[in-house]
Amino acid sequence: MNVFKLACRKVALVKRIEQSRSKLYRMALAWCHDPMLADDLVQEALMLALQKIHQLNNDAAFNGWIYTILNNVWLGYLRKSRPTEDIDNIVVADSASPEHEMLMVQIDFVVRSAMAGLPNAQRQVVSLVDLDGLSYSEVADILQLPIGTVMSRLNRARKALSSSIIKNRALYQNLSSSTDKNNFDQKKLRVVK
Amino acid sequence: MKFSEDMVNAYADGELQGSEKTEFEAALLNDSELQHMLDEVLQLKSVLCNAYKDIEEPVQRQSPVVNYRVASYIGLFLLAFSGGWLSDSFVNSTNTASTQLNIATQMASSDSAALNKYILHIGTHDNEKFKRALDEAEALLVKYQNTKPVIELEVIANAGGLDLFRENATQYSERVKRISQVYPNIRFIACSNAIERLREKGIEPNLINTVHQGPTALDQVVMRMNEGWSYIKI
Numbered sequence: 001m002n003v004f005k006l007a008c009r010k011v012a013l014v015k016r017i018e019q020s021r022s023k024l025y026r027m028a029l030a031w032c033h034d035p036m037l038a039d040d041l042v043q044e045a046l047m048l049a050l051q052k053i054h055q056l057n058n059d060a061a062f063n064g065w066i067y068t069i070l071n072n073v074w075l076g077y078l079r080k081s082r083p084t085e086d087i088d089n090i091v092v093a094d095s096a097s098p099e100h101e102m103l104m105v106q107i108d109f110v111v112r113s114a115m116a117g118l119p120n121a122q123r124q125v126v127s128l129v130d131l132d133g134l135s136y137s138e139v140a141d142i143l144q145l146p147i148g149t150v151m152s153r154l155n156r157a158r159k160a161l162s163s164s165i166i167k168n169r170a171l172y173q174n175l176s177s178s179t180d181k182n183n184f185d186q187k188k189l190r191v192v193k
Numbered sequence: 194m195k196f197s198e199d200m201v202n203a204y205a206d207g208e209l210q211g212s213e214k215t216e217f218e219a220a221l222l223n224d225s226e227l228q229h230m231l232d233e234v235l236q237l238k239s240v241l242c243n244a245y246k247d248i249e250e251p252v253q254r255q256s257p258v259v260n261y262r263v264a265s266y267i268g269l270f271l272l273a274f275s276g277g278w279l280s281d282s283f284v285n286s287t288n289t290a291s292t293q294l295n296i297a298t299q300m301a302s303s304d305s306a307a308l309n310k311y312i313l314h315i316g317t318h319d320n321e322k323f324k325r326a327l328d329e330a331e332a333l334l335v336k337y338q339n340t341k342p343v344i345e346l347e348v349i350a351n352a353g354g355l356d357l358f359r360e361n362a363t364q365y366s367e368r369v370k371r372i373s374q375v376y377p378n379i380r381f382i383a384c385s386n387a388i389e390r391l392r393e394k395g396i397e398p399n400l401i402n403t404v405h406q407g408p409t410a411l412d413q414v415v416m417r418m419n420e421g422w423s424y425i426k427i
Binding site for chain 2: 011021040044
């Protein structure tokens with residue numbers, strides 16, 4: 001009977017791993033801000049999870065376990081792609097292009113842009129806490145940090161996000177009002193012609 | 194009592210308990226600055242959640258688990274009765290020379306080989322791993338060629354591992370073709386995501402003609418594992 005129970009557990013775990021794909025993708029995107037890269041990171045993480053499934057002894061620890069794997073894959077990617085940079089300080093996007101400014105027509109873009117501008121160490125903490133509601137101790141386990149560090153990074157991340165969002169929204173509002181003015185001027189010119 | 198920003202965050206995140214929480218809530222009633230700080234954190238949490246909540250994966254795929262549920266239950270029963278699959282269906286083929294070609298031996302002594310179905314996965318461009326993947330595959334095919342049930346073997350490649358299945362990308366192209374011709378019960382499968390990635394870079398994958406294009410490597414591995422196949426990571 002125990003054998004049967006263990007086999008059932010394994011089937012359930014494989015299914016749970018597969019069902020984690022969407023939430024891992026959301027987290028990976030919040031970390032790397034590149035849809036294709038996020039997809040690759042998640043695939044790699046899920047493959048590793050399937051390979052290491054026997055290491056998960058406590059089903060209640062599933063969330064922490066799977067995010068730890070994703071974090072290791074992400075850090076591995078950063079180490080490989082940017083070997084000379086301090087991983088904690090890596091930012092993943094430059095929001096200075098005009099195209100990007102035009103894209104910021106909605107608050108979601110403003111928020112994602114602000115997230116992309118955070119150093120990696122802060123971005124990971126705030127996304128784990130706010131996007132998936134993980135506790136500080138779970139985040140500390142996943143990222144291998146003391147809880148005090150989790151709290152201080154979270155505080156710094158939130159302050160930086162708030163100021164960046166306020167700044168970018170103001171920028172967008174100016175941009176949008178100047179675009180409206182240009183449209184208005186063009187209309188007037190057409191009428192004059 | 195003056196509360197720190199960390200405490201405000203902790204309250205907003207549901208981390209305060211007992212007396213700390215009670216004291217914080219009591220202070221909130223009369224402290225407008227504290228209320229303002231808390232409102233800001235809660236608003237930020239809300240906009241962050243909203244900014245990411247509708248994000249979906251680039252490609253929505255049909256879950257193979259649903260399609261193969263019946264097969265997986267049959268596999269489950271077979272395996273449960275054979276007493277295997279619980280510890281031996283995941284095998285990691287490591288890099289050390291001493292473990293080369295020992296998957297077949299491991300499997301021979303393992304009850305998880307009851308179904309005689311294996312999926313080998315290779316995900317990096319590494320000539321040594323390419324060689325080992327093909328060596329392992331041939332070793333399994335030779336070892337179990339006369340056993341019942343008949344062995345079924347899939348070699349799936351994604352990411353850098355896809356090069357193994359591309360014409361002239363490695364020194365192993367001819368060997369892949371030869372194995373396909375000699376052994377009818379092996380399938381070489383290329384991950385659709387890896388193919389797509391190459392095309393996005395403007396590179397035509399130019400797959401060897403005996404290689405099949407599958408779903409993503411992950412989908413294929415999950416599907417096979419649900420059917421009770423043994424997963425071997427090279």
